[in-house]
Amino acid sequence: MSRSQLLKGTTTLLILAVLSEEELYGYEIAARIRERSGTFIDPGEGWLYPALHKLELDGALEATWRESEIGPKRRYYRLTRKGSRMLAAQASEWESFARSVHQVAGGLADA
Amino acid sequence: MPEPSAPDRTDYLQQIADRLPFDDAQKVDILRELAGHLADSTAHLERQGLSTAVAERAAVERLGPAERLANELTTARHTPRRLLAAAGAGTLAAAGGVIYGYLFAALALSGISIAAFVVGSYLHWFGPSTGDGLDGSTITLVALGVGAYVAARRLTLTVAGRAGYHIRLARRATALVGGGLVLLYALVGWRGALNWPEVGILLSLPAWFVVGAWRASDLRFPSPKWRLQVIGLAFVVVLAALGLGFNQQANGEGSGGFHPTGVEKLGLPTPDAIFAATLSEGMAATATGSTQIFIDISDRSLLAGWTDFRIEAWPGVVQAGMDPGLAGVIDPAAKAPFADEPAYLEAGPQPNEWGTIPPDGAQLSGAVTTDRSPDVRLAWIALTGVGPDGHRYILEGPSFKSTTFNGTALDWLSAVIAGR
Numbered sequence: 001m002s003r004s005q006l007l008k009g010t011t012t013l014l015i016l017a018v019l020s021e022e023e024l025y026g027y028e029i030a031a032r033i034r035e036r037s038g039t040f041i042d043p044g045e046g047w048l049y050p051a052l053h054k055l056e057l058d059g060a061l062e063a064t065w066r067e068s069e070i071g072p073k074r075r076y077y078r079l080t081r082k083g084s085r086m087l088a089a090q091a092s093e094w095e096s097f098a099r100s101v102h103q104v105a106g107g108l109a110d111a
Numbered sequence: 112m113p114e115p116s117a118p119d120r121t122d123y124l125q126q127i128a129d130r131l132p133f134d135d136a137q138k139v140d141i142l143r144e145l146a147g148h149l150a151d152s153t154a155h156l157e158r159q160g161l162s163t164a165v166a167e168r169a170a171v172e173r174l175g176p177a178e179r180l181a182n183e184l185t186t187a188r189h190t191p192r193r194l195l196a197a198a199g200a201g202t203l204a205a206a207g208g209v210i211y212g213y214l215f216a217a218l219a220l221s222g223i224s225i226a227a228f229v230v231g232s233y234l235h236w237f238g239p240s241t242g243d244g245l246d247g248s249t250i251t252l253v254a255l256g257v258g259a260y261v262a263a264r265r266l267t268l269t270v271a272g273r274a275g276y277h278i279r280l281a282r283r284a285t286a287l288v289g290g291g292l293v294l295l296y297a298l299v300g301w302r303g304a305l306n307w308p309e310v311g312i313l314l315s316l317p318a319w320f321v322v323g324a325w326r327a328s329d330l331r332f333p334s335p336k337w338r339l340q341v342i343g344l345a346f347v348v349v350l351a352a353l354g355l356g357f358n359q360q361a362n363g364e365g366s367g368g369f370h371p372t373g374v375e376k377l378g379l380p381t382p383d384a385i386f387a388a389t390l391s392e393g394m395a396a397t398a399t400g401s402t403q404i405f406i407d408i409s410d411r412s413l414l415a416g417w418t419d420f421r422i423e424a425w426p427g428v429v430q431a432g433m434d435p436g437l438a439g440v441i442d443p444a445a446k447a448p449f450a451d452e453p454a455y456l457e458a459g460p461q462p463n464e465w466g467t468i469p470p471d472g473a474q475l476s477g478a479v480t481t482d483r484s485p486d487v488r489l490a491w492i493a494l495t496g497v498g499p500d501g502h503r504y505i506l507e508g509p510s511f512k513s514t515t516f517n518g519t520a521l522d523w524l525s526a527v528i529a530g531r
Contacts, residue, residue, distance in 0.1 A: 025147070026144060026147070026148050027147070027148045027151035027152060031155075045148065045152070045173050045174050045175075046173075046174045046175030046176075046179065046180050046183070047183075049141075049144065049145065049148075049180070049183075049184060050180075050183035050184050050186070050187040051187070053141075053184060053187045053188060054187040054188075054190075057187070057188060057190050057192070057193065058190070071147075071150065071151075072147060072150075073143075073147075074144075074147050075140075075143075075144045075147070
């Protein structure tokens with residue numbers, strides 16, 4: 001399975017996770033995910049804005065235009081209460097899923 | 112590093128802008144965000160040692176093809192809440208469009224109607240049937256057509272912009288749903304006096320709407336070109352209406368001293384004995400389009416053995432400038448009444464308009480509806496019954512009454528199909 005396919009199912013979780021710490025704008029969100037994953041997750045950035053806009057329309061994120069430290073105005077996103085609840089639910093689900101996958105195929109990489 | 116083949120930043124953003132089906136404010140928001148992203152990404156790549164041109168193209172490439180990104184941004188906005196909000200905003204825009212288009216067209220038509228009538232009367236363009244100028248219902252219906260057109264344009268533009276669908280897709284939905292609703296209104300929503308041209312205009316309302324939805328674009332109504340088109344259309348409608356005599360004047364109602372030509376179709380003349388025993392008779396129109404007719408007789412035994420009392424309405428021939436009471440003609444082509452209802456015999460004593468029907472007397476009365484027949488402009492109404500000899504006799508009337516179809520377009524079509 002390619003990384004982009006793996007990413008598709010976790011996009012929302014990744015965005016919500018990095019935004020749970022602080023408000024960020026689009027490029028920062030992509031950069032933060034790239035850094036945190038040790039550049040493992042770096043499939044390009046086309047997926048980011050559709051996902052951000054959908055989360056905003058779903059009420060999980062709020063966005064405001066603000067001056068950035070390095071240049072023109074940026075659109076900063078932050079988590080709403082609904083977003084926090086969504087993050088908790090998705091994180092829990094992901095952990096269960098990852099644990100299950102590991103239990104089934106955990107030793108295969110060393111084989 | 113090889114030179115990427117991606118478009119430059121400006122072209123890329125323009126390609127996305129061209130594909131986003133949103134209103135201008137939303138597009139600007141999205142493009143500003145993407146432009147900021149490209150600037151940051153370019154700066155980051157430059158710091159890694161790429162030239163500005165190469166870094167810019169690489170940044171564009173990281174966002175992926177413009178078409179795909181535009182499609183995904185569009186799809187991300189297709190939420191039920193957004194669709195609901197778009198439907199609400201579209202309904203408001205359509206309501207405003209109906210009012211605006213209606214008022215604009217009504218004013219244009221009324222002004223041109225008055226002007227054409229004044230000039231036409233002076234130059235003797237039209238026949239005597241032009242009466243008071245263009246009929247108010249015709250103006251209203253044509254103005255509603257313009258209103259439907261403007262409403263459809265506004266509705267389609269608003270729904271497409273708010274819900275994030277291309278106009279090509281949005282107009283299919285608005286034409287189908289809105290056109291259906293307008294058709295429903297045209298068939299059963301509009302009720303009143305109608306003639307053939309008005310039914311035609313009424314049934315064309317869905318077409319006005321569908322054309323409006325199909326022609327929805329970013330053009331704002333009314334552009335100068337549009338104003339000219341509406342005024343030109345108004346001229347054509349008014350002149351055609353005046354020329355065709357939409358507004359023919361009614362003949363009123365009455366009985367006169369002469370029977371109309373063709374009266375024998377209704378039955379034999381009233382028997383002398385019944386005529387002599389008649390205390391009073393009368394005909395009265397009601398607000399609901401029916402006509403009541405009665406006779407009071409002093410001796411009800413004269414009607415012993417009589418059957419099948421009816422109020423019959425026969426189509427008359429409208430002759431311009433002729434009083435039907437003096438020179439009436441029952442339609443030679445008519446072989447049966449276009450409307451009839453039973454009449455009822457009620458024994459005395461009972462009060463009537465001159466006092467009381469005596470205990471041995473009776474009142475024969477009934478009512479018939481005459482405003483449900485599209486082609487009938489003049490009705491001859493009579494009270495008839497079948498005598499003991501088996502022949503039908505006229506017991507009262509016939510009296511004439513001008514009539515105009517009154518109802519919905521669906522009533523009209525049903526009447527035409529039923530041959531009334």
